[in-house]
Amino acid sequence: MIIGGSASQKLAAKIAWELGETICPMETRKFPDGERYIRIGGDVNENAVVIQSTGYPQDQNLIELFLILKTLKSLNVEHVKVVIPYFGYGRQEKRFRDGEAISAAAIAQLIEAAGASEFYSINLHENGICDFFNIPAYNISAMPLIADYIGERFENPIIVAPDKGALPFAEEIAESLGCECDHLEKVRLSPEKVETKTKNLDVKGKEAIIIDDIISTGGTIVNASNILRQHNADKVVVSCIHPVLVEDALLKIFTAGVDDVIATDTLRSDVSMISVAPLVAEVLKKKII
Ligand code: R5P
Numbered sequence: 001m002i003i004g005g006s007a008s009q010k011l012a013a014k015i016a017w018e019l020g021e022t023i024c025p026m027e028t029r030k031f032p033d034g035e036r037y038i039r040i041g042g043d044v045n046e047n048a049v050v051i052q053s054t055g056y057p058q059d060q061n062l063i064e065l066f067l068i069l070k071t072l073k074s075l076n077v078e079h080v081k082v083v084i085p086y087f088g089y090g091r092q093e094k095r096f097r098d099g100e101a102i103s104a105a106a107i108a109q110l111i112e113a114a115g116a117s118e119f120y121s122i123n124l125h126e127n128g129i130c131d132f133f134n135i136p137a138y139n140i141s142a143m144p145l146i147a148d149y150i151g152e153r154f155e156n157p158i159i160v161a162p163d164k165g166a167l168p169f170a171e172e173i174a175e176s177l178g179c180e181c182d183h184l185e186k187v188r189l190s191p192e193k194v195e196t197k198t199k200n201l202d203v204k205g206k207e208a209i210i211i212d213d214i215i216s217t218g219g220t221i222v223n224a225s226n227i228l229r230q231h232n233a234d235k236v237v238v239s240c241i242h243p244v245l246v247e248d249a250l251l252k253i254f255t256a257g258v259d260d261v262i263a264t265d266t267l268r269s270d271v272s273m274i275s276v277a278p279l280v281a282e283v284l285k286k287k288i289i
Helices: 009-019 058-074 103-113 127-132 143-153 164-177 219-230 249-255 277-286
Strands: 002-004 026-030 036-040 047-051 079-084 118-122 137-140 158-161 180-183 185-190 193-197 207-215 235-243 260-264 272-274
Touching (some): 002 009, 009 047, 036 058, 047 058, 058 079, 103 118, 103 127, 127 137, 143 235, 143 260, 143 272, 164 180, 164 207, 219 235, 219 249, 249 260
Parallel strands (some): 002 047, 047 079, 079 118, 118 137, 158 180, 158 207, 207 235, 235 260, 260 272
Antiparallel strands (some): 026 036, 185 193
């Protein structure tokens, strides 16, 4: 039995199709005062898979997820696999300043307390988030899907990580495509502002593909794209797993001269062209990570 939360209806339907399962109807709405209402409309059995990304509006999507999990438990569903393709609050996985909440840990504990038996996510911002769970927790990489997509459309590009954190992703893709890889140095000054150091890059006349896990405000990508353009890259294409895309992020990115943006459908967006559905279905079927 597959249940898609309101943030991941289309993806849940695709995963159900891949698995040859049907989607359990679910009613969800908002009361006039803003509170959530959910109702599981179909017959339940002893196993369920719940799919719900927890991107914007994060708190609403999380509350809906908790209500679904609690309801399934109260209807005697024994085993509930929770798939959170994009795990919101994942970038606050530690205390950067005294007194801060370790939000990712708190969310993990709440998901477990609500009744999850297993947890699955895609490219968690930090793999260590899995350790916040006491239930089996799996972090699936969708980077091979991005590598395949790039491999089919670009000949010998250079893969560029916009910061050191994204370097392992860029290396993974470059290795699988047998092409070059480089990275930039970034310093985050505030949630909205980043500074990227210019350095010598050999991208002249090449197709440069920037790889990151998340595009949020777009600041990281705009800086990286400007540097690649200054170094005379022939084409600048951007790829990410999670298109968080705050406000006019896409506008800023294309205005900076980016030729294309490629993302997966862990979150709905105008650039979510690579579906993670076959990958998630495969993992759920065989549990291969
Ligand atoms: C940071 O650690 C992430 O990998 C991304 O680089 C970051 O979240 C992107 O944020 P923004 O789009 O706001 O620059």
